[in-house]
Amino acid sequence: MKQNISICWLRRDLRLTDNAALYHALKSKYPVLLLFIFDENILSKLASKQDPRLTFIQQTLEALNLELRQYGSGIEIKYGKPEQVWAAILNTYQVKEVYANQDYEPYARERDDALAEYLTSEHIRFNTYKDQVIFEMKEILKADGNPYTVFTPYFRQWRQKLNAFYIKPYPVKKYLQNLLQKKGTIIPALEEIGFQKSDQKFPGQSFENKLKAYEEKRDFPAEDATTHIGLHLRFGTISIRAAAMTALDQKADKWLSELAWRDFYMMILWHFPAVVQQAFKPAYDNIRWINNESDFKNWCTGHTGYPLVDAGMRELNATGYMHNRVRMVVASFLTKHLLIDWRWGEAYFAEKLLDYEQASNVGGWQWACGCGNDAAPYFRVFNPELQAKKFDPENKYIDRWVPELKQQKHVKPIVEHAFARERVLKVFKQALNQ
Missing domain, CATH: 1.25.40.80 (Serine Threonine Protein Phosphatase 5, Tetratricopeptide repeat)
Structure with missing residues (x-):
């Protein structure tokens, strides 16, 4: 006869300390199996087969597994569509309860609602927590x-x-002896799920x-x-x-x-889950974007002719990170100088940022564009040259990422600031007066 167990499904909570769902699972009356799913629905949308975030997840799972060994346990790691993985899990184990931490993104909510319905039909409780x-x-x-x-x-x-x-x-450590005893956990190589390892360096956890x-x-x-x-x-x-x-x-x-x-x-x-694809202020969906693909490519690769914008985009492409002040400048530049839809920029950041979070990224892009719930007014158009003088007065940041500027070999600006400002004010005003 199969052993009765609880499952704690790890998603965006890859730690054994101060973890709400794990704490509550461990205090339940059944031994706890930790589960992680490489979600095919998410992975299939990734643009790069060498996405560094997958390497980070894998390294983190390896470290957690090592820690769990001290307690005679390990993480069950699966790849696939969650609904199929869960069907297989319920065939393998006698699951009595499932624990997970809340996720607020639209896809995650749909996935969790569907799982809750499925588990209820199997008389299994699905408990979720704020974490x-x-x-x-x-x-x-x-x-x-x-x-x-x-x-x-x-x-x-x-x-x-x-x-x-x-x-x-949450004092999780006090209850780790309630983990399911599990031997020989296998962490699939990224190649097995269709990806390659990245050699990207990741920031440490120390920030104090x-x-x-x-x-x-x-x-x-x-x-x-x-x-x-x-x-x-x-x-x-x-x-x-x-x-x-x-x-x-x-x-x-x-x-x-x-x-x-x-x-x-x-x-x-x-x-307001619709903000993922629609402006929080509906009138901004009337904007007639130019969406010039050549301009977008120059922005993506850091060849706009504006040193601070180019430095930011090159930093992003090389490291998966961009300084927050620079994020505002490059987002304002794309939407207001180039009149390119904020959704194009949001999607590019989603592809490149190691710390990509849908809520903050969508919020930040709509803020910069002027169409968000608490946004900078549309007539506030960052001047990238003035921003550079103010926040990088000695060109230290720019020189690092745009070395050709010193040799006076940097490309000419693809659009003139005064012209772009006048144009965006006119276009935005037309959209808002419709």
């Missing part, structure tokens, strides 16, 4: 019960509500020493003044609660507000 945000869905609402769509009042309430209860870690200088230096891309933990928050190798606790301990208020922006955009995506 990747401090406050979710309906925890911070306006007095009338509607979600906030402007960040400042949202953050005021977020900050007021934040206390030790919300960032208290960056917080003191963050507020003062965060806007200067030549300074190493940002934490680089976006990747770890994306895949849950760092707990959001631990990050917030560190920020509070160090009184790093500005950095703490960045964590609140992340919560804010997750909440917006949950309440």
